[in-house]
Amino acid sequence: MAERGPALDVVAIGNALVDVLSHTTDEFVSSRGMAKGSMQLVDETTARALYQAMGPGVEISGGSAANTVVGVASFGGRAHYVGKVRDDQLGEVFAHDLRSTGVGYTTRAATSGPSTGRCLILITPDAQRTMHTFLGASARLGPEDVDAELIARGNILYLEGYLFDPPEAQEAFRVAAGIAHAAKRKVSLTLSDPFCVDRHRAAFLDLVKHHVDVLFANEAEVCALYQTDFDAALEAVRGHCEIAALTRSARGSVVVAHGKAHPIDARPVKAVVDTTGAGDLYASGFLFGLSRGLDLPACGRLGSIAAAEVISHVGARPQQSLAALSAGR
């Protein structure tokens, strides 16, 4: 049990991963038969073989929902993270980096089994990232790691679609959503990745129709969910969720709610360096705004500010104070 404490803006559950970022060429990505821009799950052997073949890396704590709560904290919000590492060096790095930003993190590290999960991220010259994830210890997250009192303290519960990959985590996901709704909290979900949607379409459709209040998806993901084009997907989702925030890269985002669609501009950036974390950080701004009672276009604008910051440098966590950036806009 987490200690009783003040209300939280966001409690997030996700796969706890350390990113290994490496610059590479289009040729290297295509020579290995990867779909550029996607995330692929790999076992430890495949992850090792890719690591051997790739260039020097930089290790930075990652994990989609973890990046999001770091963003929430950077806006000045109160956030807590639930996700599993092992009691190894990379697990220690993950926990340190999260806590040092002010995010609460109390999930017990695994003391046996696979090592802390890693996401090998290849950055091509067009700033796209192609990801290979070895889930490792993150797949050991289970319902026993979900602390009911903690979930009930969060205005919004945020769940990443990637959690549907490990079966035990899927169960933790459902338990947490049930607790949040029972406590009259909002449940939000990000679809994470079009291939992830393909893997779990029926389950995601059921969730979106019946259990999700706030949905985050990019164009490819929402189209994959409904197996149609963007306009038709937008029509479909407005009947299913209270709020849907659909991101479209440089074309900004569309927030759909209560029968209305609000187009939100992307924030211009000098140079797109690495798109890793763009969606995660968009969600951080949006959730922070929502928790603090801002109107939907304002929530979307905070999302755009956070996304613009994170694509301007390598790595998926903000390097500047998002509170200062949003105050100065």
Added chain:
Amino acid sequence: MAERGPALDVVAIGNALVDVLSHTTDEFVSSRGMAKGSMQLVDETTARALYQAMGPGVEISGGSAANTVVGVASFGGRAHYVGKVRDDQLGEVFAHDLRSTGVGYTTRAATSGPSTGRCLILITPDAQRTMHTFLGASARLGPEDVDAELIARGNILYLEGYLFDPPEAQEAFRVAAGIAHAAKRKVSLTLSDPFCVDRHRAAFLDLVKHHVDVLFANEAEVCALYQTDFDAALEAVRGHCEIAALTRSARGSVVVAHGKAHPIDARPVKAVVDTTGAGDLYASGFLFGLSRGLDLPACGRLGSIAAAEVISHVGARPQQSLAALSAGR
């Protein structure tokens, strides 16, 4: 024993470290009583306490001499590294990052004792770095790790002054220098850090006078060695070493050899982001040029090119091909 193989441009011996880089404020550095810009040795307890107190980090393979051989490889040179990690995750990261750049690395990892060494690097807004090093497994490097055949294959043996901190490594240092001279190879040394010079002044003076052919030092280090000002230090060193390359930050460097002093300009950079590795990379260009028979001003210019590249981004290893940069100058 390393396998017999072709001649190498540079064989380097150093403390094998993973850097943990974190942006911080001047206040944080001064509140902990640190001397900005210096390197301080710390034990594991102190390293842990500092890590707890500091912000989120980025892990990048480092180690002064390791950075230098990565630079040599980036110029298109052949290089080998000798330094000790443990058989842990950070040790694996260190070995991967080195080998993936083409540097040979065959030192056996320790299977017991302290974990892979770490250097906690605080980067202040002025791009200065203040370093706290927990030597860990790197201090276990000993004479038994020095492979005579490998040393004899290198045109130049490069030793970092930091090696004088762990006593066993100091012994490895002396053994390697003896082998190199017996094989009629050049022995080069970098003084590493003014505090390191203070710790080992008598030993360094003896080495410089009697055993070092090529000396690298920045202004503070060479002044610390001779306990005098730069001009007097320059006079002193010209009588002691065949070649001395003395770096002066934005004012470039002075190469002293055979009674002549060659001033070398620094390469202008758009913005100095992080000075970590500036001296290490200067040495890489200089050593590569020297091994390939370039004249001394040309060696210095390659040093300036490499240093300019590495201070333009976070981290102490080149992100662009130094071969391409030097071809395009």
